[in-house]
Amino acid sequence: MEKVQERLYVEQVKEMDVEEVLVKGWVHKIIDFGKFGFIHLRDKTGILQLVVDKEVLKGLRLEMSIEVIGTKVVNEKAPGGVEIQVKGLEVIGNTYYEMLPIPVNEYKKKAHLETQLDYRYISLRNPKTRAAFKVQQEIVTAFREYLLANNFSEIHTPKILGASTEGGSEVFTINYFEKRAFLAQSPQFFKQMMVGAGFEKVFEIAPAYRAELHNTYRHLNEYISLDLEMGFIKDENDIMDLEEGFIRHLFQHLRKTCQKELAMYDVSLPEKVEIPRIPLAEAHRILLEEYGKRSPVGNIDAEGEELFSKYIKEKYDSDFVFLTAYPIKKRPMYAMPDEDGMTKSFDLIYKGLEITTGGQRIHDYEMLKENIKKFGFNPEDYGFYLESFRYGMPPHGGLAIGLERITMKILNLSNIREATLLPRDMKRLEP
Amino acid sequence: MEKVQERLYVEQVKEMDVEEVLVKGWVHKIIDFGKFGFIHLRDKTGILQLVVDKEVLKGLRLEMSIEVIGTKVVNEKAPGGVEIQVKGLEVIGNTYYEMLPIPVNEYKKKAHLETQLDYRYISLRNPKTRAAFKVQQEIVTAFREYLLANNFSEIHTPKILGASTEGGSEVFTINYFEKRAFLAQSPQFFKQMMVGAGFEKVFEIAPAYRAELHNTYRHLNEYISLDLEMGFIKDENDIMDLEEGFIRHLFQHLRKTCQKELAMYDVSLPEKVEIPRIPLAEAHRILLEEYGKRSPVGNIDAEGEELFSKYIKEKYDSDFVFLTAYPIKKRPMYAMPDEDGMTKSFDLIYKGLEITTGGQRIHDYEMLKENIKKFGFNPEDYGFYLESFRYGMPPHGGLAIGLERITMKILNLSNIREATLLPRDMKRLEP
Numbered sequence: 126m127e128k129v130q131e132r133l134y135v136e137q138v139k140e141m142d143v144e145e146v147l148v149k150g151w152v153h154k155i156i157d158f159g160k161f162g163f164i165h166l167r168d169k170t171g172i173l174q175l176v177v178d179k180e181v182l183k184g185l186r187l188e189m190s191i192e193v194i195g196t197k198v199v200n201e202k203a204p205g206g207v208e209i210q211v212k213g214l215e216v217i218g219n220t221y222y223e224m225l226p227i228p229v230n231e232y233k234k235k236a237h238l239e240t241q242l243d244y245r246y247i248s249l250r251n252p253k254t255r256a257a258f259k260v261q262q263e264i265v266t267a268f269r270e271y272l273l274a275n276n277f278s279e280i281h282t283p284k285i286l287g288a289s290t291e292g293g294s295e296v297f298t299i300n301y302f303e304k305r306a307f308l309a310q311s312p313q314f315f316k317q318m319m320v321g322a323g324f325e326k327v328f329e330i331a332p333a334y335r336a337e338l339h340n341t342y343r344h345l346n347e348y349i350s351l352d353l354e355m356g357f358i359k360d361e362n363d364i365m366d367l368e369e370g371f372i373r374h375l376f377q378h379l380r381k382t383c384q385k386e387l388a389m390y391d392v393s394l395p396e397k398v399e400i401p402r403i404p405l406a407e408a409h410r411i412l413l414e415e416y417g418k419r420s421p422v423g424n425i426d427a428e429g430e431e432l433f434s435k436y437i438k439e440k441y442d443s444d445f446v447f448l449t450a451y452p453i454k455k456r457p458m459y460a461m462p463d464e465d466g467m468t469k470s471f472d473l474i475y476k477g478l479e480i481t482t483g484g485q486r487i488h489d490y491e492m493l494k495e496n497i498k499k500f501g502f503n504p505e506d507y508g509f510y511l512e513s514f515r516y517g518m519p520p521h522g523g524l525a526i527g528l529e530r531i532t533m534k535i536l537n538l539s540n541i542r543e544a545t546l547l548p549r550d551m552k553r554l555e556p
Numbered sequence: 557m558e559k560v561q562e563r564l565y566v567e568q569v570k571e572m573d574v575e576e577v578l579v580k581g582w583v584h585k586i587i588d589f590g591k592f593g594f595i596h597l598r599d600k601t602g603i604l605q606l607v608v609d610k611e612v613l614k615g616l617r618l619e620m621s622i623e624v625i626g627t628k629v630v631n632e633k634a635p636g637g638v639e640i641q642v643k644g645l646e647v648i649g650n651t652y653y654e655m656l657p658i659p660v661n662e663y664k665k666k667a668h669l670e671t672q673l674d675y676r677y678i679s680l681r682n683p684k685t686r687a688a689f690k691v692q693q694e695i696v697t698a699f700r701e702y703l704l705a706n707n708f709s710e711i712h713t714p715k716i717l718g719a720s721t722e723g724g725s726e727v728f729t730i731n732y733f734e735k736r737a738f739l740a741q742s743p744q745f746f747k748q749m750m751v752g753a754g755f756e757k758v759f760e761i762a763p764a765y766r767a768e769l770h771n772t773y774r775h776l777n778e779y780i781s782l783d784l785e786m787g788f789i790k791d792e793n794d795i796m797d798l799e800e801g802f803i804r805h806l807f808q809h810l811r812k813t814c815q816k817e818l819a820m821y822d823v824s825l826p827e828k829v830e831i832p833r834i835p836l837a838e839a840h841r842i843l844l845e846e847y848g849k850r851s852p853v854g855n856i857d858a859e860g861e862e863l864f865s866k867y868i869k870e871k872y873d874s875d876f877v878f879l880t881a882y883p884i885k886k887r888p889m890y891a892m893p894d895e896d897g898m899t900k901s902f903d904l905i906y907k908g909l910e911i912t913t914g915g916q917r918i919h920d921y922e923m924l925k926e927n928i929k930k931f932g933f934n935p936e937d938y939g940f941y942l943e944s945f946r947y948g949m950p951p952h953g954g955l956a957i958g959l960e961r962i963t964m965k966i967l968n969l970s971n972i973r974e975a976t977l978l979p980r981d982m983k984r985l986e987p
Contacts, residue, residue, distance in 0.1 A: 287985030509987035554718030556940035
């Protein structure tokens, strides 16, 4: 192969004014016309038509990795209006299969989700399947950018705990040097502690673990939690204001960075984001009056979330709604009490799915200790967590957003596993 | 309290042209002159002197959270040349202690590291202690920025595995719905898989777990791994080039964003970063000739790393050195073989400590299968990992940087726990 310049991505080849190019990628499609042929080369950024002599096609198989030099030619009939007259093609990654377990280049035939997950290293080669993760990456980027711009610090807290954080049986146990330890269900205690430790405003993007016995379209046993906690707040409205600001920033950011990917999923994001804040009791009343739907005490079930989102969409033209004022008994012991047995807490429902739980937390040591007792727990079991409140903890609150859930809802995916590279659920530990 | 504007940070109060201010933070110091007094207020960004009447000091205790309004006055004798004449002060976070377990405002008396870790929510209030984590945050930011700018995708892979990745006994086991699962020692298999799945270049910033029976100044059992993997490379030099470029970008970024923090630790980062690449055998020869130091076969021990770094510093004026050409027997089965029983792999040593292991990997299915056998393992045990190589895996390689290790070395800390918010080691599971 003759000496060539740096490798260009397919997108660059299409956009730039170049003649000689070096491209790399996978054999996406082979079209054999006898005397010559087309190869569609696929890389991270797109698909490019290569024009080759017939002998180049000999032994060439779909999904081989290749390296190609050639000349860029404008051809309106080629995908993207451009093709490459190939001067040299080298196979740099061989294949060893009888049949592809999932076709990569047939967009219309979609393999069953379980098959896609079994062969993740093939199913993700489909540009549309992979595009969901470009959107997910930009959600993470937008979250981080927004919070760094608002004086938050990024933290990393351990996922191995000496005691289970929020109680309950839904926790995985680890064998830790002959001791029993637990996988963190959330960084809740640590993020509060770091607010008090002087960081004031913190966020963390990290895995969280729930040993829930659910195997549904919206549950994962390991997921990425976008957590934040913020000190010196007035009340839970500061936290909702922050999240509303984030959603606005997020949609702007996605419109800018994921135009192509959003189009693949036929998604257009609203320009205007104004999120109604409605007390849970009011939502219950509306559900009963409008849909004859009864709700569980102090909560809202999956059907209720969907119906209520429908109502909000019609009445407020919003995909989002904050449900506020959850009762004390339905929230953790650290939730800040409000009037009438309620808490200063909220959920954010997006297109019928809860994607956030948040609220103001108790910051006074004595109040927290009393509340732990009221919940029937022993303050001594809360060792370092409770102790950390002795030293001037400021008023604070926070929230957590499920990354896979918000990705799923933005792209209107029907199963959370489509928004997860390698999902972990009750049945799936591989790949 | 009268109506005031938005809260300003201490740094903003000092920099901006303002008269009336609202500040929030902790009581860092109280100086009582009888008729009046000073309070040093500490927030996330700095320390500010408040001038108050004597009655304000009544009942005020160190480390209470307070909210203050007042007038900015220039006073050359005050820290930072500015003080606030206080009009109103409110305690918003109470204290409940007899004595602070660690003094926050005495810079010279430093508590024992174990005590600092026991009371992390107090020890981090010391600005210098907390500054290490600002530097750590900016290392993470620089890593991400650099890779995103180089067309990498950020990925999230599961930390719960159905089989232990790289073998060995140094793995934590989890009880996963009555099955046995493992905590990931690294995202090695997954990041390679994602290169092949079409992302081409990926990185991940996530916890990694090593059940090592070491309790030393440089080991953690849970740490943050900065991982990357890159497809379509020529050889391991592409990976070293990338890391060298990252280190250059990192130092520029830290000089820009962490001037104050680096000064606290008396650190100045070199303008020039050119990293020698020296084969392990050559390093062995130098260690023997220069220091009479014998090395273990195919490796270098902690003492050797330190001596060799000293040699490199003197000879090349570099804090870094790449050690290359490790023998096959000392590297994992996926390391790409080179001539003479060596591999295309490397370590990066920084100021006497290994902070990176990396290299080119085997990408050919048959070669990988054969190598697994040569290592005495059964290819069938590598199920989905080996399978993923059947479909045109391109030449690729990658590396992992230990976040706490690089933080420790940049700041010349003597123990890795000082670069960890909440360390996990054989003895420590709390806080």
